[in-house]
Amino acid sequence: MIEVILVALFAAALFAAGCRAPAPAPAKPPLIKLSAEQKIKVTQEGAAAFESACGGLFPDANLQKYVEGVGAKLVITIPENHPRNFPFSFRVLNAKTVNAFATPGGYIYVTRGLLAILDNEDELAAVLAHQMAHVTMGHFDKNASALLTLNVGLEKPAPAEAVAEQCPGPLSLPDGTVLARNLREFRFSGEDEAEADAIAMQYVARTNKYDPRAVVDVEGMLDSLQSPPVAEMRSWRHTHPGPSDRKRRMEDILTAKYPEVVLAAKPFVPLDAAVAKMTGTKPCFDLFDRAEKQRDLGERMLRCGFPKNAKERLEYASALYDKAMARAKESGLVIAGFYSARALALYDMFQSAPDEQYRNRAREDFDDAKRIDGDNFVARLFRGYFFLAVDKFYKKAEEELLEAARLDGGGEHGGLAYFYLANLYDNAAFEGRSEQKAAHYYEIYLALEPLGAEAPKAAERLGALKPDSAILRLLEQRP
């Protein structure tokens, strides 16, 4: 039965959709349409949590402005008979995977990994136009699980509640929480992808600046591979034999609808220098990745009871983070995620050998991470934890943890923000103490992490605060 709650939560989790292999044709789901206003609301409220779960935005204003500018050229080409009321926004995520995402309300994301493999601006326009088409053509309306998601907190009775009706006492997530959790599982149908390709050619051609041939060129780039390293991707692009049916179909459209473009074969528009600058930061991200691997090893050793070996690894990780950050600085980048990652290594070092200086340095890094990016989940969570458990500054802890919970979406980060919030409201020394709130957050944590490290503690306290909680019965029934 626990699955039922989880299904409801997970279904509630989808926020944006990647473009990869099309899903097999699903059984016809009931078609329920959301208004544009609802899609926009869900997108705007969920954007920060989504971006936080994807590594944050790439911290270069020039690059963001550049991509926004290319997107703007496409937005003005949307024909009269397509919906034009979405507040389109185009953003670069600081993620090395090669991908692009559309959100129901018109925020379009491309990753740094994707930008690094584009050959020209026309290809960037093609990728953005394809994602825009998913929005304008209403492709989010056709997926039942997406609908479940989008309805959470918007309509009553929401389909998510209908699912939850099967178990008593459905959980509601905090207001305004839109979740990124199912992002990676979502696929548009092959039919929708083909339509998005055709519409993308139309938008691109209507700019009179970019070449719709680029839409064919980027075909398959996003759909055929899952998160390959950039170098591999580049070689794949030049060696992949193709052509797929989809590509052939696109070439037919191109010849039939835009013959003058095919004949003219004018040169593509080169990418802006901001992209080359970003590509030049690869060594610093490589150092960061190496540091992450060492930290991961260190954490495993710590968990397995080898603090001395763990500390060596973590020290090495910390030194690699230092180098990565120095490199980033040379490129004029200040990246919140680097600070919060080094802080985690330092805090792990404190756990492997309780020396105050490690914890203090970790706190400084978390403070810096928050200062650089207020939407950095890890920084908000740990600042909250320190205020709660170390300083006993409960009011400050509440502020940080509520932010962390908002950024956590549906427990993308393991639900700990909810557990600490529950602890806070469960604390007799806190003047804002509330048994009701404490029980509420214990329930959310248990629904997200029924097997989590803190689950036994959470279940015990929930049992004391709200013995009739449905989730306790479900946990008992678990084999």
Ligand SMILES: [Zn+2]
């Ligand atoms: Zn697509």
